[in-house]
Amino acid sequence: MNKLTTLALVAVVQAALVTTAVAPQLMARFTGETYEFMVAPLDPIDPFRGAYVTLDYPGLQRAGDHESYDDNRPVYVTLVEENGVMVAEEFLADRPEGDTLYLACRDGWQLECGIDSLFLPQDEAAAMDAILRDGAIAEVRIDRRGNAALIDVRAP
Numbered sequence: 001m002n003k004l005t006t007l008a009l010v011a012v013v014q015a016a017l018v019t020t021a022v023a024p025q026l027m028a029r030f031t032g033e034t035y036e037f038m039v040a041p042l043d044p045i046d047p048f049r050g051a052y053v054t055l056d057y058p059g060l061q062r063a064g065d066h067e068s069y070d071d072n073r074p075v076y077v078t079l080v081e082e083n084g085v086m087v088a089e090e091f092l093a094d095r096p097e098g099d100t101l102y103l104a105c106r107d108g109w110q111l112e113c114g115i116d117s118l119f120l121p122q123d124e125a126a127a128m129d130a131i132l133r134d135g136a137i138a139e140v141r142i143d144r145r146g147n148a149a150l151i152d153v154r155a156p
Contacts (some may be wrong), residue, residue: 018100031143032147033141033142034140034151035141035142036084036139036140037060037137037138037140038057038058038137038138039054039057039135039136039138040058041055041129041132046054048128052117052119053120053128054117055117055118055150055153057112059086059088060103061088062088062111072106072108073106074093074095074104074105075107076092076093076096076103076105077092077103077111078092078096078100081099093124095146102142102146103142104146104147114148114149114150115140115148128153131155135156136154136155137156138150139152
């Protein structure tokens, strides 16, 4: 195999890996429907890490014991609307069937649903920090497979 063929093969493999990694978020962005969630900062903006904040979704908190789930296993969170925002209804180990609205998440010390981080330009970080401290609304797109993408965060 010559160098050009090897280089082309490496480029194709890398492109496939990147596409696979971002496919769920892209599908949610392009084919999902928009829903609103209450959101708060879990880890405020840190000047040493840049304009990045870890978000907390109070309506997606699990009540009661956490022992029925193992770290890094899939968890499917069915959703219902309550007071104009989406909240968790059930936490399931198996993907729901039919037209049930749900988030496909990973279990851990906190649920990871692909909507947990917000990255901002440095000049917008201070204003967003104030909005999040007072409670905010996250606009999230969810596709039919439960993949989610954070679209926007704004004051209520």
